[in-house]
Amino acid sequence: MIYQRTLKTVITASGVGLHSGDRIRLTLRPAPVDSGIVFCRTDLPEPCALKADPTLVNDTRLSSTLVNSQGVRVGTIEHLMSAFAGLGIDNIVVEMTAQETPIMDGSAAPFIFLLQSAGIVEQKPALKKFIRIKKPLEVSEGDKWVRLDPYEGFKVKLSIEFNHPVFRRSPQTVEVDFAQRSYIDEIARARTFGFMHEVETMRNHGLGLGGNLDNAIVIDDEYVLNQDGLRFPDEFVRHKLLDAIGDLYIIGHPLIAAFSGHKSGHALNNQLLRVLLNTPEAWEFVTFQSSDTAPSSFHQLPESMVV
Structure with a gap:
């Protein structure tokens, strides 16, 4: 059987907000069955919880924000x-x-490490x-x-298009079928990126205030500026x-599907989810009584990762 998952224990980390520049304390907590992914702003006089939901994504400027x-926001x-x-x-808080x-x-x-x-x-x-x-x-x-x-599994294919020397030297299409390849190995370590010429404009709009070479790939007119490269x-x-x-x-649920896109961003990704929710004949909920009957993309985590 493929069961729901949460954390065994509470864990905390801290860091800087990419856009706000604020110092942030992040705490991840186990959550009950069927509670989903819930974000809670503990800095407010009355802590406020927002459940991950496509209809709450109301700001997609360079990130996805609930x-x-x-008007309570949970961003990036x-x-x-x-x-x-x-x-x-x-399920997690x-x-x-x-x-x-x-x-x-x-x-x-x-x-992933946390x-x-x-x-x-x-x-x-x-x-x-x-x-x-289904459609x-x-x-x-x-x-x-x-x-x-x-698609009986989960695979993704995406292409980008930037008219810039760095991108012309780099493949701009990638396809991953998670039945054969690992999210941790192939995707998790890929960092966000931005252009030096956009920094001033972003900061004038209150964005990118916490960005630096330690938390983003930064590109000038010709090259990647990060010392260690890509x-x-x-x-x-x-x-x-x-x-x-x-x-x-x-x-809030894994998709059994093939996702593809060209020059996509947070806004289009969210629009696709909203269309999905508004097209009930195009999808269905399913569970698996046996992992043998589930697509191999979703087989159990290695035993070393499940307590």
């Missing part, structure tokens, strides 16, 4: 959500002392709920598009894929 009806959640997806976390999650090193790898350090437990006998895509769905905007197709030859498009996996997981 905003509730009272896509890297943490991507880590949850990569390790199959269904995320406590934050500011309006966004810490950026850490700009990838999902530090969050989750593994806390320990992952299966919540028997509650079965994990998957969303199986193709697509959202486009000009030459940008994202798409979900029926972690993967195609790190840029791998990070976009990391973002997409996190954005899609805001729906």
Whole structure:
């Protein structure tokens, strides 16, 4: 059987917000069966909880941000959500002392480390709920598009397009089928990136205030400025894929589907989820009484990772 998962114990970390520049304390807590992924702002006079939900993503400027009806914000959640997806976390409470999650090193790898350090437990006998895509769905905007197709597993294909010397020297398409390849090995370490010429504009809009060479790949007119260079030859498009996996997981369940896109971003990814929710004939909930009947993309975590 494939069961729901949460953490074994509480774990805490701290870091800087990429856009706000705030110092943030992040605490991850185990959560009950069927409670989902819940973010809690503990810095407010009355701590406020927001459950991950595509309809609450109301700001997609350079990140995915949940905003509730009272205007409470929980921002830059896509890297943490991507880590949850990569390790199959269904139920967790995320406590934050500011309006966004810490950026850490700009990838999902530090969050993977935190989750593994806390320990992952299966919540028997509650079965994990998957969303199986039954019909193709697509959202486009000009030459940008994202798409979900029926597929017995989970695979992703993404392409980007930047007219810049660094990108012309780097592959701009990546495809990963998680039946054969590992999220931790192939995706988790890919970092966010930005251009030097955009920094002033971003900061004038209150964004990127915490960004630096320790938590992002920074590119000038010709080169990558980070001393150690890239972690993967195609790190840029791998990070976009990391973002997409996190954005899609805001729906709260793993997708049994093939996701593909070109020049996608947080806004299009969220629009695709909203179309999905508004097209009930295109999907169904499924559970698996035996891991043998589940797509191999979702087989159990290695025993060393499940407590």
